[in-house]
Amino acid sequence: MQGQAAALSVDGLTKQYGRQRVLEGVSFSLGHGEVAALLGENGAGKSTLAKLLAGAISPDAGTIAVQGREVSLTSPRAAIQHGISFMPQELIYVPRLTVAENICLGRVPGRLGTTSPQAIRRRAQEEARAFSLDLPLDRDMDTLPLAQQQQVEILKALARRSRILLLDEPTAALSSHDSDQLLTLTGTLATRGVAILYISHRLDEVFRACDTVHVLRNGRLVQSAPVEDTSPREVIEQMLGRPPEEVDFTAEDRPATRPVLELTAWSRERTPVLRDVSLTVGAGEIVGLYGVRGSGAETVAEALGGLHDDVSGSTVVDGRQLKRISGPIAARRAGIAYVPADRKSQGLVLVMPVVSSLSLAVLRTLTKLGVLRRRRESALAARLAEQVRLRARSLKQPVGELSGGNQQKVLVGSRLAAKPTVLVLQEPTRGVDVGARLELHRLLRALADEGTGQLLVTSDIEEAVGLSDRLLIVRDGQIVHRIARPTLASQSEALQAAGGHQ
Amino acid sequence: MSSTTDTPAPDVSATTGTSEARRPRRLSMSDGALQTLLLFGFLVVIAAYFTSQNSNFLTTRNGLNILINVGVIGIVSLGQLLALISGGFDLSVGGIVPLGAVSFALLVNAGYSVPTALLVVVLLGAASGVVNGVLIAKARINPLIATLGTLSVTGGLALTLADGVQVPFADVSAGVLTRRSLFDINNHVWIFLGLALLMFAVLRYTSYGRQLYAVGGNKQAARLAGIRVDLVTVSVYVISGALAALAGAVLASQLLTGSGTAGTNSGLQSITAVILGGASLSGGVGGVPGTVIGVLILGALSNGMAILTVPSFYQTMATGAVLLLAVGLSQYRSARRSAS
Numbered sequence: 001m002q003g004q005a006a007a008l009s010v011d012g013l014t015k016q017y018g019r020q021r022v023l024e025g026v027s028f029s030l031g032h033g034e035v036a037a038l039l040g041e042n043g044a045g046k047s048t049l050a051k052l053l054a055g056a057i058s059p060d061a062g063t064i065a066v067q068g069r070e071v072s073l074t075s076p077r078a079a080i081q082h083g084i085s086f087m088p089q090e091l092i093y094v095p096r097l098t099v100a101e102n103i104c105l106g107r108v109p110g111r112l113g114t115t116s117p118q119a120i121r122r123r124a125q126e127e128a129r130a131f132s133l134d135l136p137l138d139r140d141m142d143t144l145p146l147a148q149q150q151q152v153e154i155l156k157a158l159a160r161r162s163r164i165l166l167l168d169e170p171t172a173a174l175s176s177h178d179s180d181q182l183l184t185l186t187g188t189l190a191t192r193g194v195a196i197l198y199i200s201h202r203l204d205e206v207f208r209a210c211d212t213v214h215v216l217r218n219g220r221l222v223q224s225a226p227v228e229d230t231s232p233r234e235v236i237e238q239m240l241g242r243p244p245e246e247v248d249f250t251a252e253d254r255p256a257t258r259p260v261l262e263l264t265a266w267s268r269e270r271t272p273v274l275r276d277v278s279l280t281v282g283a284g285e286i287v288g289l290y291g292v293r294g295s296g297a298e299t300v301a302e303a304l305g306g307l308h309d310d311v312s313g314s315t316v317v318d319g320r321q322l323k324r325i326s327g328p329i330a331a332r333r334a335g336i337a338y339v340p341a342d343r344k345s346q347g348l349v350l351v352m353p354v355v356s357s358l359s360l361a362v363l364r365t366l367t368k369l370g371v372l373r374r375r376r377e378s379a380l381a382a383r384l385a386e387q388v389r390l391r392a393r394s395l396k397q398p399v400g401e402l403s404g405g406n407q408q409k410v411l412v413g414s415r416l417a418a419k420p421t422v423l424v425l426q427e428p429t430r431g432v433d434v435g436a437r438l439e440l441h442r443l444l445r446a447l448a449d450e451g452t453g454q455l456l457v458t459s460d461i462e463e464a465v466g467l468s469d470r471l472l473i474v475r476d477g478q479i480v481h482r483i484a485r486p487t488l489a490s491q492s493e494a495l496q497a498a499g500g501h502q
Numbered sequence: 503m504s505s506t507t508d509t510p511a512p513d514v515s516a517t518t519g520t521s522e523a524r525r526p527r528r529l530s531m532s533d534g535a536l537q538t539l540l541l542f543g544f545l546v547v548i549a550a551y552f553t554s555q556n557s558n559f560l561t562t563r564n565g566l567n568i569l570i571n572v573g574v575i576g577i578v579s580l581g582q583l584l585a586l587i588s589g590g591f592d593l594s595v596g597g598i599v600p601l602g603a604v605s606f607a608l609l610v611n612a613g614y615s616v617p618t619a620l621l622v623v624v625l626l627g628a629a630s631g632v633v634n635g636v637l638i639a640k641a642r643i644n645p646l647i648a649t650l651g652t653l654s655v656t657g658g659l660a661l662t663l664a665d666g667v668q669v670p671f672a673d674v675s676a677g678v679l680t681r682r683s684l685f686d687i688n689n690h691v692w693i694f695l696g697l698a699l700l701m702f703a704v705l706r707y708t709s710y711g712r713q714l715y716a717v718g719g720n721k722q723a724a725r726l727a728g729i730r731v732d733l734v735t736v737s738v739y740v741i742s743g744a745l746a747a748l749a750g751a752v753l754a755s756q757l758l759t760g761s762g763t764a765g766t767n768s769g770l771q772s773i774t775a776v777i778l779g780g781a782s783l784s785g786g787v788g789g790v791p792g793t794v795i796g797v798l799i800l801g802a803l804s805n806g807m808a809i810l811t812v813p814s815f816y817q818t819m820a821t822g823a824v825l826l827l828a829v830g831l832s833q834y835r836s837a838r839r840s841a842s
Contacts, residue, residue: 327725328726345722346723349723349724351715351719352786356715360729361728363729372707372708372712
């Protein structure tokens with residue numbers, strides 16, 4: 001774009017696995033101080049491109065140039081030496097070292113291989129101050145919240161003089177407040193000339209914080225444009241390869257239905273605390289519970305799933321008073337199905353085939369004297385797979401091989417197997433691509449239409465307003481605001497009510 | 503042909519499903535089955551080598567010899583398999599086997615019938631397993647530490663009961679467990695094969711088996727799916743303990759004496775066999791066919807080397823090398839797969 005050479009330029013980059021081309025002739029350039037978004041559905045080639053630039057894999061064809069000079073990134077180390085730092089979605093750090101030590105990792109201050117805790121701390125402090133970040137330098141890395149860990153990782157990259165940052169979905173697991181902070185930081189870096197390639201699923205952020213968008217579809221770059229010259233709708237269309245369907249799932253006016261879930265005066269002493277939370281979910285209704293991380297919204301979902309037995313208050317499911325939700329089994333017996341937030345660590349057994357994953361929560365109904373009735377199991381799995389519109393090569397495929405969206409469909413399907421009265425969903429579309437997200441939303445709406453009451457606990461504001469029939473805003477452990485019929489325009493109202501951080 | 507395949511596909515083909523549909527195809531065989539087949543090939547290679555060196559290796563007589571020799575460790579390995587699938591392992595079998603052997607001998611010498619003695623011994627093993635299971639599932643002690651502790655306790659108990667000496671059977675009829683019967687095959691070989699078949703069915707066709715794989719694959723997910731993770735974990739160590747004690751009784755019957763020092767290495771040996779058979783220390787995978795082949799590989803190695811009169815310490819080294827080779831190959835395979 002300007003006279004000087006681009007910070008990074010790639011030309012004709014191609015990568016092939018076996019006979020499958022995952023990346024084909026990708027060319028673009030990234031200027032100094034430019035923030036570029038890399039968009040695409042899962043499987044479009046985003047992570048392959050990131051891995052190529054990070055030196056984790058080598059291209060089959062094409063060139064990569066840094067500051068106008070062609071480089072060969074044969075290892076992550078080579079990439080770092082050329083000033084490229086890659087921040088994967090799951091951060092890689094040393095948990096038991098302090099924040100300061102992590103920042104200085106890889107470029108330890110000192111002479112002749114000697115260093116001192118003071119020197120490390122001083123260096124870390126300089127780096128942090130340079131970007132006006134306030135970090136607890138002496139705490140162990142693993143005691144920090146994710147948002148701060150990311151800041152540390154970014155500082156670490158800058159401390160080794162990286163001029164090009166690759167960020168892989170850094171905000172996927174962040175609350176909106178933390179995401180904003182991160183975007184402010186990337187903005188600051190950009191003004192100092194750092195080039196940033198930003199992989200994300202969140203279009204609102206992209207249009208707020210990026211200069212350029214690059215869209216990948218099936219391994220090809222199908223669009224490269226300054227954000228001013230395009231629109232979220234056009235970008236989605238490019239990602240999908242077809243116009244998106246209307247996203248507004250807000251239900252038409254429905255008569256008040258019989259309540260299937262009634263929580264009264266839910267309270268919890270331990271953090272995250274709950275204070276007098278009361279809510280009702282009617283049959284066929286989707287009630288949204290929106291709050292930033294730590295607000296207590298997650299705690300409500302987890303407690304309904306049987307993960308916290310220290311919540312006081314009354315719980316009525318389908319007219320029956322529950323004593324206490326002592327564990328997941330008790331929750332299920334009461335007719336509650338819980339879809340946890342993290343499908344990989346809490347939801348799925350990744351090595352298990354799809355069939356067994358779908359039937360796992362209802363094994364008891366599929367056995368006779370302890371022996372599995374495999375035909376029934378397959379029939380159930382086939383039915384559920386169709387209901388959630390699962391795309392898998394075969395139902396015998398391990399769940400871990402599926403894309404994030406399809407994994408999520410398996411998780412939701414496994415909970416539907418029990419024919420629950422109430423479905424409690426926590427972050428049902430986190431880290432899922434646009435197409436799958438749309439399908440999941442459509443599925444949830446269809447389930448509601450069939451009468452399943454749903455409590456949707458999400459930190460994704462678009463999802464909260466787009467899917468909920470009623471939206472409750474949680475802040476500091478209590479419901480602070482209720483929006484009767486949220487529309488896309490309710491976003492700022494909800495954000496405002498949920499905001500408020502110490 | 504080349505000209506058509508090189509034409510870029512028109513963009514209209516990009517429906518939502520294509521990204522998944524285009525994933526590379528692999529063999530339609532399941533991973534586990536493929537691994538078992540590879541392992542079997544490995545066994546064949548070993549057998550072929552020994553046969554080429556000494557024609558006595560590949561005879562029915564010698565095949566039975568191998569089975570006779572692996573019976574004890576085979577029974578232990580079936581229990582160990584469960585522990586590994588659940589994501590743990592059981593070192594204490596190295597103490598429970600001698601404990602079973604000594605107590606079986608003492609009970610029989612005290613005048614109890616073989617079935618009664620066997621029942622008591624198995625219950626004793628199961629009780630040790632309860633201790634393991636509770637330490638691991640309830641007290642959340644790492645399986646390494648927990649079973650290392652019970653290994654010492656049970657092993658020490660065996661030596662104490664034997665009073666530091668061997669306990670020879672007063673009546674040789676206690677050798678019945680290893681006597682030849684049906685088809686001229688020894689009873690304990692039948693016991694091993696029968697248990698293997700039973701375990702195969704349990705793992706594959708029961709909800710218990712399914713729950714076990716889920717617990718080993720992801721404890722948290724299993725718990726949220728309504729599985730009693732603690733109960734499953736305890737059961738695994740109970741079964742492992744019971745089978746180890748049974749194996750101890752078989753060993754005593756084979757040697758015609760209950761020894762506090764025989765079978766003390768069965769912990770590491772059984773883990774070797776099970777890992778060789780495709781299980782993983784991280785849990786959630788493994789199966790009976792692989793384990794049986796793993797046991798047979800160990801048996802064939804030591805038998806073949808004995809026939810070639812290779813000193814026994816070389817055998818130990820060879821066993822280690824084979825383990826590292828097999829695990830290294832499987833790591834290489836999975837690393838290559840996850841790279842794509």
